[in-house]
Amino acid sequence: MIIMKFGGTSVQDAAAINNAIEIIRGRISRRPVVVVxxxxxxxxxxxxxxxxVSARDYEKASSIIRLLRDRHRSTTAELIPADESHRRLRxxxxxxxxxxxxxxxxxxxxxxxxxxxxxxxQDAIVSMGERLSSVIVAGALQAKSINAEMVDSRAFVVTDNHFTAAVPRMKETELKAREVLQPLIDSHVTPVAQGFIGATIDGFTTTIGRGGSDYSAAIIGASLGAEAIEIWTDVDGLMTADPRVAPDARRIKIISFGEAAELSYFGAKVLHPSTVLPAVEKGIPVYIFNTHNPASGGTTIVAEPQPSRNLIKSIAFKRGVTIVNITSTRMLLAHGFLRTIFDVFDRYETSVDVVTTSEVSVSITLDNAERIEPIKRDLEGIGQVxxxxxxxxxxxVGxxxxxxxxxxxxxxGAVSGSNVNMISQGASEINLSFVIDESDVEQAVRLLHKEFFSELDPAVFA
Known part of the structure; x- marks a missing residue:
């Protein structure tokens, strides 16, 4: 049994959905669970x-709903004929x-x-996208004589009540996923579930954050003990760099879970950062394929790294970063000082990326500076900010x-023309990170790509 997750561009219209259906048909013997x-x-x-609606503008909200209704109905009309044999299904x-x-x-x-x-x-509103698309995809599969059934992910993906960024409760989800999905799989029915959404124990709809459909696929795969998780998207797989920045970027054939997680966290948009975690725990390989180019070999993500003649597997970057510098002579020989600093970030539910320290200062990067003013105010009680x-x-990453x-x-040496603000390596065996001015990032990536990918190991790169 495999999980096949199709992203937004893979189900964006009737042509894309028909393409996805043929990919599913080619794997029907492997008993797929489809996540959209x-x-x-x-x-x-x-x-x-x-x-x-938060601005009380129902007229605008209603006009958008009408456009969405028309789009989904016209897509349905293209996928399911109006002839006698399909009339009831449509x-x-x-x-x-x-x-x-x-x-x-x-x-x-x-x-x-x-x-x-x-x-x-907001979660009740935003969750509608997946609920709508899954109805259409399940119907289109049936119209193509594939025994499929739409299932509501809220019936088995159990989360906490942190709405808009809910965290799945894996033990409950595993039990319910087997209860809901396994009978369908055993009956050779192809379940079509929604990514991105779940529900609290009390039954309230939740979402697990933008890009969370990949995570949903991994959660379902881990719960069911899938043999593989396939992420179908609009690119050929993970690349040595963002090809929009480094035009000579190449596809990575195989990469480890750890390397893929680092890349996704630090800006590689192909994969949601949390996707690989449930797969790692169950040792399930993850494959990234291009719906529009299924013949491409994609990228395989496995537990252990593949030996490579290239030192680096890929270069990622994240824009919009803020550095917070805290300086205080009270740090000298003091214990508990870092905990006091991180308690401030915890208080405002703000995560940090890179941390460097000296005898009297700490530098921290944030990719979400929404609460920077109260954070700064609280930190000023500790030192200069x-x-x-x-x-x-x-x-x-490598x-x-x-x-x-x-x-x-x-x-x-490759980025000697850029001023480097922070460097972090010791915390990870597979990642060296540094912080520079946002305006320098594209040139830095191109120079690094030239330095490390002038020659490629054909066993690892395509």
């Missing part, structure tokens, strides 16, 4: 609806879509009337970097 994202750009439209799919859109209108009207948008209400914005983290003599010399 919302159709491309639908989540953005749903967030616009949420913004409109009517059933259209009725299910109408029920969902009526529910969306009811939620939007209630929120606009109150002029208040809670995180719980300086905030630097418009920075970027550059990350080079196996055993920590134990490779001369690596730092090559990296910083």
């Amino acid at each position: 994202s919302a159709m491309a750009r639908v989540t953005d439209s749903l967030l616009e609806i949420a913004t409109a 009517g059933s799919v259209e009725q299910k879509l109408d029920v969902l859109f009526n529910e969306l209108e009811t939620i939007a009207l209630a929120a606009a009337t109150l002029g208040e948008l809670t995180n719980r209400t 300086a905030v630097e914005k418009h920075k970027a983290i550059v990350c080079v 196996n055993d970097l920590k134990f490779t003599p001369g690596l730092a010399g090559r990296v910083f």
Whole structure:
């Protein structure tokens, strides 16, 4: 049994869905569980609806809902013919879509009337994208004579109540996923589930963050003990760098879970950062494939790194980084000082990326500076605080970097024209990260790519 997750561009219209169906048909003997994202750009439209109702603008919200209804109905009409043999199926799919859109209108009207948008209400709105697309994909599979059934992920993906960024409760999810999905799989039915969404124990709809459909696929795969998890997207796999920045970037054929996790966390957008975690725990390989180019070999993510003649597997970067510098002579010979600093970030639920320390100072990077002002105010009770914005983290990833003599010399020699604010290597054997001005990041990536990928190991790169 395998998990096949299709992203937004892979289900964006009738042509894309038909393409995905043929890919599913080619793997039907492996008993796939299909996980879908919302159709491309639908989540953005749903967030616009949420913004409109919070401003009491129901008219705008209603107009967006009408456009979404028309788009989903026209896609259904293209996928499921109106002839006698398909009439009942098409009517059933259209009725299910109408029920969902009526529910969306009811939620939007209630929120606009109150002029208040809670995180719980936002999740109820934003979750509609996956709920709608799964109805269409399941119906389209049936129209192509594939025995498929839409299942509601909220019936088995159990999360906490941290709405808009919920965390799955794996033990409960594993039990419920087997209870709901395994009978279908055993009956040779292809379940079509929604990524991105779940529900609390009390039954309230939750979402697990943007990009969370990949994570959903991994959670379901881990719960069912899948033999493989396939992520179908619009690129050929993980690359040696972002090809929009480094035009000579090449596809990585095989990479370890640890390396892939570092890349996704530090800016590689192909994979959600949390995706590999459930797979790592169960030793399930993850494959990244291109729906629009299924013949490409994609990228295989495995437990152990593949030996490579290339020192570096890939270069990632993250823009929009803020540095917070805290200086205090009270740090000298004091214990518990770092805990006091991190308690401030914990208080404001703000995660940090890179941390460096000296005898009297600590430098920390944030990729979410939304709460920087209260954080700065609290930190000023500890020491002097300086905030630097418009920075970027550059990350080079490869196996055993920590134990490779001369690596730092090559990296910083390549980017000698950029002012480096922070450096971090010791915490990870597979990652060397540094912080530079955001304006320098693209040139730095191109120079690093030239330094480390002038020749490629054909066993690892394509």
